[in-house]
Amino acid sequence: MTIEFETPKPVVQMQTVLQTVAENMMRPASREFDENEHSIPWNYIEFMHTAMKSMGGGNGLTPREDKPKEGAEKRPPIGYQLLAAQIEMLAWGDVGFYLITPGGGLGGAAVQAAGTPEQRAKFLARFAEEKPTYAAMCMTEAGAGSDTSAIRTKAVLDESTKEWIINGEKIFVTGGDKSFNAYEQLGKGFIVVWASIDPTAGRAGMRAFVVESGTPGVKVTKLEHKMGIRASDTAAISLVDARVPFDHILGSPTVEKTTTGFKGAMATFDATRPLVAASGIGVARAALEFLKEKLAENGVQIRYGLPRNKLTSVERDVIDMEIMVRSAWLMVLKAVWMADNKKPNALESSMSKVRAGDVTTKVTQKAVEILGPLGYSREFLLEKWFRDAKITDIYEGTGQINRLVVARQILGYSGSELR
Amino acid sequence: MYSFEPNEEQQMLVDAVGKYAANDLRPAAHEAEESRELPKKLISKGWEIGLLQASTPEAYGGFGERSTVTGVLAVEEMAFGDLAGAYAVMTPSLFATPILLAGSEEQKKQYLPEVVGGDWRPYTAALIEFAFDFDAHALRTSATLEGGEYVLNGEKAYVPFAKDAEAILVYANLDGQTQGFIVPKGVAGLAVSEEREKLLGLNALPLYRVKLDGVRVPVSNRLGGEMGHDFEPILASMRVASAAAALGVAKASLEYATNYAKERQAFGMKIAQKQAVAFMLAEMATEIAAIRLLTWEAAWKLDTGKADAAMEAYLAATGAADMAMMVTDRGVQVLGGHGYIREHPVEMFMRNGRGFAMLTGLAIV
Numbered sequence: 001m002t003i004e005f006e007t008p009k010p011v012v013q014m015q016t017v018l019q020t021v022a023e024n025m026m027r028p029a030s031r032e033f034d035e036n037e038h039s040i041p042w043n044y045i046e047f048m049h050t051a052m053k054s055m056g057g058g059n060g061l062t063p064r065e066d067k068p069k070e071g072a073e074k075r076p077p078i079g080y081q082l083l084a085a086q087i088e089m090l091a092w093g094d095v096g097f098y099l100i101t102p103g104g105g106l107g108g109a110a111v112q113a114a115g116t117p118e119q120r121a122k123f124l125a126r127f128a129e130e131k132p133t134y135a136a137m138c139m140t141e142a143g144a145g146s147d148t149s150a151i152r153t154k155a156v157l158d159e160s161t162k163e164w165i166i167n168g169e170k171i172f173v174t175g176g177d178k179s180f181n182a183y184e185q186l187g188k189g190f191i192v193v194w195a196s197i198d199p200t201a202g203r204a205g206m207r208a209f210v211v212e213s214g215t216p217g218v219k220v221t222k223l224e225h226k227m228g229i230r231a232s233d234t235a236a237i238s239l240v241d242a243r244v245p246f247d248h249i250l251g252s253p254t255v256e257k258t259t260t261g262f263k264g265a266m267a268t269f270d271a272t273r274p275l276v277a278a279s280g281i282g283v284a285r286a287a288l289e290f291l292k293e294k295l296a297e298n299g300v301q302i303r304y305g306l307p308r309n310k311l312t313s314v315e316r317d318v319i320d321m322e323i324m325v326r327s328a329w330l331m332v333l334k335a336v337w338m339a340d341n342k343k344p345n346a347l348e349s350s351m352s353k354v355r356a357g358d359v360t361t362k363v364t365q366k367a368v369e370i371l372g373p374l375g376y377s378r379e380f381l382l383e384k385w386f387r388d389a390k391i392t393d394i395y396e397g398t399g400q401i402n403r404l405v406v407a408r409q410i411l412g413y414s415g416s417e418l419r
Numbered sequence: 420m421y422s423f424e425p426n427e428e429q430q431m432l433v434d435a436v437g438k439y440a441a442n443d444l445r446p447a448a449h450e451a452e453e454s455r456e457l458p459k460k461l462i463s464k465g466w467e468i469g470l471l472q473a474s475t476p477e478a479y480g481g482f483g484e485r486s487t488v489t490g491v492l493a494v495e496e497m498a499f500g501d502l503a504g505a506y507a508v509m510t511p512s513l514f515a516t517p518i519l520l521a522g523s524e525e526q527k528k529q530y531l532p533e534v535v536g537g538d539w540r541p542y543t544a545a546l547i548e549f550a551f552d553f554d555a556h557a558l559r560t561s562a563t564l565e566g567g568e569y570v571l572n573g574e575k576a577y578v579p580f581a582k583d584a585e586a587i588l589v590y591a592n593l594d595g596q597t598q599g600f601i602v603p604k605g606v607a608g609l610a611v612s613e614e615r616e617k618l619l620g621l622n623a624l625p626l627y628r629v630k631l632d633g634v635r636v637p638v639s640n641r642l643g644g645e646m647g648h649d650f651e652p653i654l655a656s657m658r659v660a661s662a663a664a665a666l667g668v669a670k671a672s673l674e675y676a677t678n679y680a681k682e683r684q685a686f687g688m689k690i691a692q693k694q695a696v697a698f699m700l701a702e703m704a705t706e707i708a709a710i711r712l713l714t715w716e717a718a719w720k721l722d723t724g725k726a727d728a729a730m731e732a733y734l735a736a737t738g739a740a741d742m743a744m745m746v747t748d749r750g751v752q753v754l755g756g757h758g759y760i761r762e763h764p765v766e767m768f769m770r771n772g773r774g775f776a777m778l779t780g781l782a783i784v
Contacts, residue, residue: 001424003488005716006723008420081421305733307554308740308776323713323738326731330712334423351705400698407697410704411681418692 005330008078011085018086021051022093027381030094033231034384038223040178041097041231042185049102049132080271080336084278088329091282095388096231098279100134103127105175107135107192109272110208114250123210126187133187136179138170138211138237139194146401148194149203153239155195157253162246164209166195166239174395176235177220180213189213193239198255208250217242228387273349273396274335277356280392281332284325284356284363287385291367292318294374317366324359331355350397350405357393357402364389423712429489435468436493440500445671445764448501451623452767455615457507465497465508466539471515480532485519487656487718490784491663495711498667502771503623505664506781510579511535514542514588516783517599517653523644526601530586544588544599545575545629546657546780555590555597555654555780560631562591562600569593569600569641571608571634579781581611581627588642589631590650597650599642608634620770621778653783655721655732660782662714662732662739665775666707669743672750672768673703679754679763696753703746710735710742718784740775747772 007015025044033041090098104111104127111123126133144150153168170193173179179189191211198205211218222236246253292302295314302318303311311319331352338345364386368375375382393399408418425433443464451457470493475481497505515534518526534542548559560573571591581587587602587609602609612628642648677700680691690696717735720728747769751758758765 002422002426003424003429003492003715003719004420004422005719006420076420078420304730305556307552308737310552310554319734319737320741323734326716326734327709327713327738330716331709333421334712337421337423348708351708354701354705355709403698403701404694406701406704407691407694410677410700411691411697413692413697418694418697 007085008081010078011082014082015085015089018089018093021047022089026090026093026097030097030381030384031378033094033096034228037225037230038233041100044097045100045102045132046185052101052103053128077340080274080339081333084275084332084336087275088278088282088285088332091279092286093282094231095279095283096229098282099174099229099232100178102132102134102186104135105179106137106272107175107179107190107210110137110192110250111135111210113271114208119210119247119250123190126189129187131185131187134175134179134189136173136175136189136191136235137194138173138176138191140172141169142171146398148206151194151196151206153193153195154199155197155207155209155244155249157197157246158243161243164244164246164249166193166209166211166242166244168193168195168239170237170239172224172395173235173237174232176237177223177233180211180218180220180235180237182214191218191237192250193237197249197253201255205255207253209244210248210250211239211242211244212248215242215244227390228384229391269397270344270346270349271339273353273402274332274339274345276392276396277328277335277352278332280356280360280389281325281329283385283389283392284321284328284360287364287367287382287389288318288321288325290380290382290385291321291370294371314370317370321363321366324363328352328355328359347406347409350402350409353397354399354402354406357399360389360392423715425492429492432468432470432473432489433492433496436470436496437499439465439468440496440498440505440667444497444500444504448504448623448767449761449764451501451503453622453761455622457504457623457625461504462507463539465504466511470497470509471512472535475515475519475531475535479519479527480534480536485516487659487721487784488715490656491659491714491718494660494663494782494784495667495670498664499671500667501623502664502668502774503621505667506579506621506624508539509782511539511542512783513544513579513781514586516656517544517588517642520652520656521599521643521648523639525639525644526642530601541580541582541584542586543578543580543584544590544780544783545578545581546590547577547778548574549576549628553777555650558590558592558597560589560591562593562598564593564638565635568635568637571600571602571631571636573631575629575631577616577626577778577781578611578629579624579626581629582625584611587629589629589634591631593647596647597654598647599650599653600636601640601642602631602634602636606634606636608632618774620767620772620774624781651729652721654779655717655729657779657783658732658736659714659718659721660784661775661779662710662717662735663784664782665739665743665772666711666714668768668771668775669703669707669746672747672765672772673700673707675763675765675768676700676703676750676753679757683754690753699749699753703749706742706746710738713738736775736779743772743775 155164155166179191193209193211196205217240220235221238224234302315335345335348335352368386472481473483474485562569588599589602610630616626683690714735717731750765751769
């Protein structure tokens with residue numbers, strides 16, 4: 001091992017390509033799809049699907065398997081590093097658009113992490129097919145946000161038909177509409193629903209189920225109106241006696257007295273948290289670059305290298321923002337590098353999310369403040385990024401939940417020792 | 420490629436420094452701070468680990484190649500033990516490393532073997548000046564060329580071990596450029612204060628004012644020789660060293676506060692089990708981890724000659740100064756009233772933590 005910060009060539013190439021996409025396909029349409037919530041940017045979706053298919057596919061949140069050529073020297077895996085850089089760049093373009101980039105998303109990631117090889121083959125192949133296809137994760141309920149043990153949705157096995165019968169109400173399902181509802185432009189997607197198979201067992205009884213698009217009894221009941229990330233659909237989904245085949249359960253159908261099954265599934269988050277952090281950092285970088293551009297246009301130079309007490313307030317702010325954005329990005333890189341190298345990264349993963357949540361909100365808020373009336377105006381995208389940024393500190397574990405995870409890690413405490 | 424783990428050689432060095440920091444520096448730190456005295460034996464033992472020796476090529480009396488990355492790893496670990504002790508052990512680097520980086524061949528041959536060859540001896544450097552708006556790029560101390568010699572005028576502050584120094588690398592303003600000049604001991608016009616600096620922290624480290632009143636040195640004593648040198652790489656190496664030292668102090672504070680919080684009982688549980696305390700610790704750890712990566716990247720960029728290396732070193736040092744203040748303040752806060760009592764080291768960490776905002780120039784890698 002060694003300490004090195006050279007961006008791998010494939011990452012640089014991918015960044016270059018995606019920057020063009022961001023500049024030409026995302027930024028010009030950003031405002032339109034922010035103002036017209038629930039309209040769908042089909043151009044972007046179709047373009048990205050075609051582009052990703054030609055690059056070998058993947059389901060969006062899990063890296064492609066590296067298949068080295070015969071006889072070629074095995075290179076260190078960089079799948080998660082590529083993903084993080086890809087997400088950062090797309091979010092720099094427009095984080096709402098990034099969230100509706102076709103693919104497996106969090107639903108696919110859950111199948112990847114907790115599914116058997118048969119399940120992976122059965123459920124994940126669709127993302128590389130002709131039409132763009134989505135999968136979403138249904139975890140949150142009205143009474144269960146960060147506290148996932150409070151999930152009330154139940155799955156009961158019908159012994160006669162060997163089907164699971166699921167009942168419950170899910171909210172805040174990112175991509176729920178495109179994953180579950182039938183659109184002629186889209187392939188058949190699925191949602192991954194978290195439910196309890198034994199309400200007396202707490203977390204140990206929690207399982208995820210793959211529920212195919214169009215399953216009877218399942219309905220998208222509402223699309224939320226949000227502060228930001230408006231190009232991305234956030235659905236409420238109700239399940240009434242929804243019947244799901246027996247082998248659609250991810251993990252063991254029997255409940256043991258341990259929570260290893262649940263912990264295994266939660267490990268999905270160790271992989272996805274730095275990726276969500278990356279999406280926030282893309283927004284923060286966009287805001288910082290815009291701020292510097294506007295300042296330069298107005299003849300304000302940032303005098304890097306001067307002692308702090310000789311700098312203007314604006315210069316200090318910009319320099320602090322540079323420090324925040326760069327160091328937050330390096331934390332993401334370290335967390336995904338660990339994931340690529342199969343090193344346990346629960347601490348680094350949550351730290352990167354804590355930092356990104358703080359940095360993304362602070363940087364966008366400060367940028368709006370510094371630019372005054374320009375910052376507050378819808379004439380520019382900065383005010384949109386201010387709104388888009390806030391979700392970074394909320395989804396995929398709020399800043400507070402991630403602080404809890406970090407604290408438990410550094411203190412060596414279990415969930416019951418530090419609640 | 421990205422990679423975030425020290426190599427085997429670096430890890431061995433870090434382990435050796437870590438052992439010295441924990442077993443020698445830390446136990447001596449409180450007494451040294453109170454008595455304003457660092458035992459000579461303590462400094463010698465740290466010197467014998469050979470950080471400077473290992474970054475000096477064989478041709479100049481050492482046994483290795485300089486690496487900024489290795490340097491920041493070692494400095495963090497050393498400062499984790501005690502900042503004053505770490506700065507004392509590394510003081511000869513203030514003189515030798517700029518010569519390694521920017522010195523002429525003659526200067527390397529003349530000075531490096533005697534600095535690295537034997538026991539720890541006080542070779543030092545003078546950069547800081549006693550002015551609120553001190554700026555390493557706009558020094559008040561001046562150098563002028565007169566009759567084939569450089570004449571130095573001005574006053575330097577915070578000069579480690581100046582009293583007994585064999586030689587001081589004095590930075591002065593030459594036509595708007597910051598340039599180093601090697602000033603041997605005993606030259607006419609060089610006056611070191613009798614009194615040591617009395618400071619908010621770093622009390623164990625002997626720091627002095629140095630007056631230069633028409634000090635004359637030959638042209639060959641200009642760092643880099645007649646043509647001089649670029650100051651930026653030197654300043655950048657000071658900045659990453661300062662950032663690394665800040666990381667060490669912050670890490671010390673976090674570790675002490677964490678252990679305390681896991682012992683201290685209140686309201687029927689350990690205070691670490693309270694989110695109010697646990698979140699402080701989580702934020703301290705996150706802040707440290709973030710700035711560590713920024714510091715490592717800056718060091719790596721310096722080693723690989725990236726165009727924005729100096730800029731990132733500036734960002735790292737600036738971020739580290741804020742980080743150190745925030746973390747060491749929280750360290751005291753976690754201990755509450757006990758944190759304010761000098762028997763616990765966190766108040767010293769906090770006083771030392773403030774220094775990184777203004778004391779670039781007391782360490783270099």
